Amino acid sequence: MTTSRSRGALARLAVLHAVGVTLLAAMVAFATPSHADTTWSVVPANADGPDGRSVIDLELAGGQQVVEHVAVINRSTQPVDFAIDANDGYLTSKGYFDMRPSDATPTDGGAWIQVPEKVTIAAGATSVVPVTVSIPQNATPGDHPAGVTASLETISGQVRVQNRVGVRLNIRVTGDYVTKVAVTDVRAEYTGSWNPFAAGSVEVTYTVANVGNVRLVTDNRVLTSTFVGQSSWSDPSAAKARELMPGGSRTFVARVPGAWPLGPIGTTVTAIPSPTGKPLPGVTAERVAIDTTVWAPPWPQLGLLALLVLAFLAIRLITARRRRRIEKLIMLASRGAPQEA
Incomplete structure (x- = not known):
């Protein structure tokens, strides 16, 4: 999946949903340094290049280390210097995956990742970046989400904007898992x-x-x-x-x-x-x-019941008045008295 952003926008991490599992997709960012369009993508890879994964899943014990890779693809027509960083991952209020800002110090899974600070990639070329994940010996069991991004800073007037594109890492430390x-x-x-x-x-x-x-x-x-x-x-x-x-x-x-x-x-x-x-x-x-x-x-039902009771009482009252009037007419007729209209 690819996405692009206009000048001054922040390219964020996207999410795919398949069979109830959230996956971070490969992305393409759009920026405008030096008045030229620059697009790039970052995807999981092996040492030879992109390997078709959408997210990097790791399950390691405390003290273990593994070297993963991400491929940074420069899709523009000029060489570009990309900054590489790793940081903790989190979910937004709507449940989408994102990463802490690059200037924030990682405190969880992002702190266990070592990546080069920058990489220079020729126009149209791909660079495979090593991602070393070292689990502390005393790491707590369970999931520690993180991510790796390739970013590019641009200047728009007086504003400096950092465009980041990244890959999600699901780091799981073995041990006693708790699902609660x-x-x-x-x-x-x-x-x-x-x-x-x-x-x-x-x-x-x-x-x-x-x-x-x-x-x-x-x-x-x-x-x-x-x-x-x-x-x-x-x-x-x-x-x-x-x-x-x-x-x-x-x-x-x-x-x-x-x-x-x-x-x-x-x-x-x-x-x-x-x-x-x-x-x-x-x-x-x-x-x-x-x-x-x-x-x-049940206010509406009570109101309906009250109306029915009032209607019943009104009917009884009208019926009683008519009965009394008829009885009076009958009594007057039996006495031979003139009847009122």
Whole structure:
């Protein structure tokens, strides 16, 4: 996959979603140094060149070291000096992979990566850059996301812009893997209809946090129940396939239709986690369910009932008045008195 950006824009890391696994795609950035278009891409590689991977997956024990490679491809018509850097990876609030700025000091997986500071690539040429990953002896088990970028600084007026293009590294340290999530901040709010014959809906806001040490995706489900029945919701969007990094969290909003305002509505939020990346035999991820209750007074139905009661009383009153008038007319007729019109 390729992408391009106009002058002054930051080329960011892109994400592919396939079979529930998030992959960092090969990218092409667009910049404009020296009034000439410069495009380049960065892809995983072996020592001979690009190897067809979209992301670099590593599973190493503490103390191990491995040399990987990325290929930087200069697609422009002039030689270019690219800065190479490695840093920690993270997920944005929408679940997309990104990297910390190049001037930020890495503190996790990015700190374990050594790359050359720069590389000069001739026009139309490809340079294979070695990426040395050294796992500390005391590294904690689990996932430590990182990335490697090739960047180019450009000047636009008084503004200096750094365009970065990179490859994602999924670094997993072997050991005791923990697949666990927590559901917090569950809030439910009922929205009713003034039509007494129409059901309302329950909007549920909740946060799912990855409190384990490996990447997870969660299948989130919401169930509402009253004494007359149940309504359920499951996330139909692609968002449910986006990862949660260890220590990360994401807030979701679900709207469950078909909820009748009949007093208390029980709401259950269930998160069903599953690990992403390489399968983890023998490691199970338990589902987590949290309950809450929202009150839904049946105001439209009570209003309809009040109208029916008033209508019934009005009909009875009118009927009683007519009966009394008829009885009076009959009584007057029996006495031979003139009848009033």
